[in-house]
Structures are given as C-alpha cells and as structure tokens.
Amino acid sequence: MGFAVGADHGRAGVRGVACLAAALALLCARPLRAADLTVVVTDAAGHPVADAVVTATPEGSTLPPTAPPVPLVMDQIDETYVPYVMVVPKGGTVTFRNSDLTRHHVYSYSEAAKFEFVLAPEQIGQRKFDQAGVVALGCNIHDHMIAHLYVTAAPFAAVTGQDGKARLTGLPAASTTVVAWLPRLKPGTPAPQQTVAASSLGGGPLTMVLPPLVPDSRQAQDPDHGSN
Structure with missing residues (x-):
C-alpha cells in the first residue's frame, strides 16, 4: 500500500x-511585450521632420517584416505621387494607381528595383519588391513627380507625420536598434541610428536628430537623389 x-x-x-x-x-x-515606442525625428535645429522612415529591429528578432495596416497604394493625383514616402515590407506588393486625366510613365532606376510601365488614366499596375533598399520613383512624362519607397525587412516601421512623430507598437522587451531615414539626407550620409535598452522601452519618446539636410525641393528632376 x-x-x-x-x-x-x-x-x-x-x-x-x-x-x-x-x-x-x-x-x-x-516574446514579452513592452509598451509602444514613440520616436520624434527632428532636424539639426530641433524642428520636427515629416516623411522620415523609422524602423526598429529588436536584438535576436526572428519576426517577419512589418505588415502594412492597409493595402499599399502609390497613387498619382494632380501630377503628384501620393504618398511622397511609403514603407514597403520586403516581399510586399505595391499597387500604382493613376487617378489623373493624363498618362503617367512610372519608373525607377534604383539598385533595389529597376522597372517602368505606362499607366493610362484610371489604370493600375503592380510591382513586387523583393530586395530591401530605397526605391526612388519618377515619371518620364512629368519630371517633377518624385516619390520614395523604403523597402525593409525590419519587423517594425512607420513614417513620421507633420509633428515628426512615428509610433511603433508591440515591440518585444529586448535591446532594439532604431534607424531614421529621410530622402533629404545628403548622398553618402548614413541614416542615424540609436540602440534602445530593453529597460527603456515604454518610457518617454525617443528623439532622433538628423544631420544637415539637402533642401526639400519636390521639383528636383532626379528621382534617384538621396537613394542608396
């Protein structure tokens, strides 16, 4: 017993x-979850910078590239690419839509993606982006049309608004590398980056200061300016 x-x-x-x-x-x-991280991007004078891409990569992360909350659409409105800067997860597909009453000839000569196609009014085209990097867009019919796709494998990414803020949500509690990129960085200038300790995640906003920038001229005729 x-x-x-x-x-x-x-x-x-x-x-x-x-x-x-x-x-x-x-x-x-x-992975343990930490509070969301808000990143504030400013120029050297302390002014908030819009259209900056902010990425976050936790140490040892095996998470997939950031997933867009909505379908990725690069529109063409009033002979302007909308949006000016777009984050594209590596392997993601972008739909190019012509909402104008005139034709557009979309192209890129960037190392990360070389392509071109003509879009008639109300026509759409699609392109998959398998290589990380900056893809500068132009139009062979309207030279003033410029936009940038930031193709990244980072699991967290966002674009700053007019207030210079980008919010990254759901980061795991790990040491994290944060990078800020802007089309106006001088050619050859590396994108600033900071490492945030796991214990600092969920605290106050992280401020990232960009180095001196080239003028914000949307009329430039070289769409590859500032790309890598």
Whole structure:
C-alpha cells in the first residue's frame, strides 16, 4: 500500500514538472511585450521632420517584416505621387494607381528595383519588391513627380507625420536598434541610428536628430537623389 501511494505521488510529481517545463518553454517562445515606442525625428535645429522612415529591429528578432495596416497604394493625383514616402515590407506588393486625366510613365532606376510601365488614366499596375533598399520613383512624362519607397525587412516601421512623430507598437522587451531615414539626407550620409535598452522601452519618446539636410525641393528632376 505504501509503495503504491508513493508511486502515485511520484507520477504526479513527474507530470507536474513536465507541465511546468512546457509552460516555461511556451513562455520563452512567446516574446514579452513592452509598451509602444514613440520616436520624434527632428532636424539639426530641433524642428520636427515629416516623411522620415523609422524602423526598429529588436536584438535576436526572428519576426517577419512589418505588415502594412492597409493595402499599399502609390497613387498619382494632380501630377503628384501620393504618398511622397511609403514603407514597403520586403516581399510586399505595391499597387500604382493613376487617378489623373493624363498618362503617367512610372519608373525607377534604383539598385533595389529597376522597372517602368505606362499607366493610362484610371489604370493600375503592380510591382513586387523583393530586395530591401530605397526605391526612388519618377515619371518620364512629368519630371517633377518624385516619390520614395523604403523597402525593409525590419519587423517594425512607420513614417513620421507633420509633428515628426512615428509610433511603433508591440515591440518585444529586448535591446532594439532604431534607424531614421529621410530622402533629404545628403548622398553618402548614413541614416542615424540609436540602440534602445530593453529597460527603456515604454518610457518617454525617443528623439532622433538628423544631420544637415539637402533642401526639400519636390521639383528636383532626379528621382534617384538621396537613394542608396
């Protein structure tokens, strides 16, 4: 009798240890979540900068590239690309839509993607982007039309608004590298980056100051200006 009772307790103990080990393994497999991170991008004079791409890559992350909240559409309205800067997850597809009453000849000579196609009014075209990098867009019919696609494998990315702020949500509690990029960076100038300790995530906003920038001229005729 004593042996039987002891054997039952032993099996229960083994089962308990096994359950605990499984729970710990599941906990380790699921990254701990930290509070959202707000990044403020400014120029050297402290003014907020719009249209800056902010990416965050946690140390040791195996998360997939950031997923867009809505379909990626690069529109053409009043002979202007809308938006001016777009984040594209590596492997993502962008729809190019011509909402004008005139034709557009979309093209890019960037290293990350070389392509071109003509869009009649109300016509759309699509392109998949498999290589990370900056894709500068132009129009062979309207030289003043310029836009930039920032193709990235980073699991978290956003574009700053007029207030210079970008909000990154759901970051795991890990040391994280944050990078800020803007089309107006001088050619050859590396994008600024900062490492945020896991303990600092969820605190106050992170401010990133850009180096001296080239003028914000949307009339430039070289769409590859500022691309990598």
